[in-house]
Amino acid sequence: MNDLVKNKTIWITGGTSGIGLEMTRQLLEQGATVIVLARNEKKLLQLQDDATLKKGNLMTQMIEMSNEDSIKQAVKTLFNKGIIVDVLINNAGIGIFDHILDSKSEEIREMFDVNVLGSITLIKEILPHMLKNQRGQIIQIASQAGKLATPKSSVYGATKHAILGFSNALRLELADTPIQMTVVNPGPIRTPFFNVADKSGTYVTNMEKIMLKPEIVAQKIIKTIGSSKRELNLPWWMNFGAKIYHLMPGVIEKIASKQFNKK
Template sequence: MAKRKTIWITGASSGLGWEIALEAGKKGYRTVLLARNTKKLYELQKLIEELGGEAHVYSFDVSKPEMITKVTKKIMTEVGQIDVLINNAGFGVFERVESTNIKNVEEMFAVNVIGLIALTKQILPYLLEQNSGHIINIASQAGKLSTPKSSVYAATKHAVLGFTNGLRLELHDQKIHISAVNPGPIKTAFFERADQEGTYVKNVEKWMLDAQEVAKATIRLIEKPKRELNLPRWMNVGTTLYQLMPGIIERVGGKRFNQK
């Protein structure tokens, strides 16, 4: 019988991370649930166990490198396995640059970028030793096409994509897969902080992705790895055109970009 894969998921206490963990449980994977809100994680653990799955809960603040080191060692001692790391933890605050509080900037980079890199660095020796594994980084279409009021958030996701692509090349000769998931806006609690006025959600609600569907597509990457998963496809066409002819796209789509 094949060994059951163990999946670590950051930001598992809500939103997309919660749905990814549930989907992983349904598929029979063993999950390691990581987030600050352990109360929600224990609720999730119970749901996964009711589905016949196995879940382990660890209090985890991705913005604290010293905690990343300590908790990673603890998990490897107690659970003893990692096959897939899903770097999902992240948040955004949508503001014009002149109104942005620099503490929000620092926090977004600490969580979305530095924490992601720090955790990846911690688990890489284990993956390299076993010469297998998969790192899935949840980036964003915003990392390909920035829009007004998302300048800083887009910068963090652009950094995630740059890191993901570089890491993939570094591990080219290893049996370790590196994937980026680039969703458009997802209907989750993410926007309670990102869009406190509710303007953006109101303008794009009909196009927002369903978190369960994004989670299912993300988990499918484990069995069929690929370089990038872009959702929805039509939005990725737009970001691709932007990379080819940014000036034209900015002129044509200028008003539509101001949805926030």
């Protein structure tokens, strides 16, 4: 439990499933006000009707992270209601694992629109309010895929690499302000994400034993709230592998090429 989340207002994009939903549950239990932003109206309504969440202070707001106007309108609606934002957890994201020659142009655009441009747009809309209030924290959910490229995730990895670059630069821009920037780089997590990302089921089959549990990932992310932690990398050994890769990419590609191709 993180005592620093109590009474804080925390916005979570993509909070209706996976680690977003798990963070929502845990944050409500710890006394936070949680604003869940997602595009699926049915899932948002289900969230509101969930008896296990009704004891907490939960609000929902529809948003389409691939649409700039939708993002601006969602933020405007919440601010007009007097909702503040102490912490933004940019969690919404999509991925589709395909060789680049098999990738569809519309899917490539959607990954960049949601994972990168949507994330940046939402921060641009919220940041002035954090600066005005002289407090706030932005938690970006990136991925180990942004540090260590593998076959069939060239586009997805590129979006997460972009988020890492953006977040690192933004952290420097905010260095003289009270706003904290934290980036989370998890490895594969056992969530519905792979229902879309892994059409063949090959990746999940091969990686099942090392997949992270969403409740554990959510718990570790929540512990970063109120801290000055720069990055959270999960699991540690995967991040260690990424560091070794950056030191000797050619060697690692030769040694681990079969493992990389398990998608």
